[in-house]
Amino acid sequence: METVGTFAGTVAGVLSVAAFVPQAWRIFRRKSAGDVSLAMYLTLTAASLLWMFYAWVLGSMPLLLTNFVIGVIAVLIALLKVRHGGRS
Numbered sequence: 001m002e003t004v005g006t007f008a009g010t011v012a013g014v015l016s017v018a019a020f021v022p023q024a025w026r027i028f029r030r031k032s033a034g035d036v037s038l039a040m041y042l043t044l045t046a047a048s049l050l051w052m053f054y055a056w057v058l059g060s061m062p063l064l065l066t067n068f069v070i071g072v073i074a075v076l077i078a079l080l081k082v083r084h085g086g087r088s
Contacts, residue, residue, distance in 0.1 A: 013066035020073040033081040041078040045071055
């Protein structure tokens with residue numbers, strides 16, 4: 001059962017990270033982020049930091065690394081929003 005749990009956690013981590021990549025790529029490619037919510041990505045960054053702390057307390061390296069990557073992508077998107085914000 002532990003193997004199934006590890007597999008599920010790995011797939012969930014990969015999908016969680018992959019969910020943000022299309023948004024970052026779209027902003028980067030179009031140089032436009034007018035329809036992106038800065039507040040959402042700042043909140044996601046804060047949540048990722050808290051998840052990383054929680055993972056560190058638990059000693060869960062996979063959870064820590066997953067949220068580190070999500071945090072990096074969230075910061076990237078927030079920076080792209082500031083740079084290419086456009087409307088809104």
